[in-house]
Amino acid sequence: MKATKGEQIFYTFNYIFLAVLGFVTLYPFLYVLAASMSSSEAVVTGKVLLLPKDLTFESYRRVLGEQGLWIAYANTVFYTVVGTAVNVLFTLLGAYPLSKKRLMGRTAVSFMIAFTMLFSAGMIPMFLNINELGLMNTRTSIIIAFAVSTWLVIVLRTFFQSIPDEMEEAAKVDGATDVQILMKIYLPLSVPALVAISLFYAVGRWNSFFWAMVLLRDEHLIPLQVLLKKLVVEMKPTDDMMAMSDTAQSFSQETVIYATIIVSILPIIIVYPFIQKFFVKGVMIGSLKG
Helix, strand or coil: CCCCHHHHHHHHHHHHHHHHHHHHHHHHHHHHHHHHCCCHHHHHCCCCCCCCCCCCCHHHHHHHCCHHHHHHHHHHHHHHHHHHHHHHHHHHHHHHHHCCCCCCCHHHHHHHHHHCCCCCCCHHHHHHHHHHCCCCCCHHHHHHCCCCCHHHHHHHHHHHHCCCHHHHHHHHHCCCCHHHHHHHHHHHHCHHHHHHHHHHHHHHHHHCCHHHHHHCCCCCCCCHHHHHHHHHCCCCCCHHHHHCCCCHHHCCHHHHHHHHHHHHHHHHHHHHHHHHHHHHHHHHCCCCCC
């Protein structure tokens, strides 16, 4: 069907608007990428706009040669992998019982869980609680203190409720236990939901830095995001970065910071196009029931 003149005008305006919006969104990233590959003089004098000036990879050599960066990278991978596994386990163990109508006090328990989405103890009580438990400056504090998301428990519970009860009843007739029903029926049917929830947890773990900054003091425990905060906000490149060149006095801190930003976000940029569909699916989990 041929578009009317009004529709053509709308489509043209829409394309122009989206193109401008996309450029505005991408420009900061493109600038950081260009500046990270430009000379210090070009960055300081403002010659870099969209493309690199005086192309050089000196900043990347400095960043990749910094041992502290790789330690922070390894910490971030550890917190993401182990933390996500703990998150999914606790979410699964919370969502499965709550999906069963036979659970005594299910309504009251669900209300208390949902209540935490509206009101929480706050930052200071949580900090004091972690301190009293002796978890300060430990990896355990990052893993256990944020082991479950109330919202994702409710999402997974809703998905479990969409699975027909007849399948569970048939399994019980054959003598299956609740653990066997969970492992052999619910988990295989819930793979898309579990993947989506795992991705939500993993991205949150990868990007989190505030509580790591508050709870961790040892430089060998901090994740990559805390290191980035020191570089970007405090403008403090490490001594090793500055000592890797004989021309440290003429060296621009900004180029090291930009190179570090690119190195830190590169994994997410590479992976995100492949996992975007799971985020869309995760939003739709439990929204429809047949």
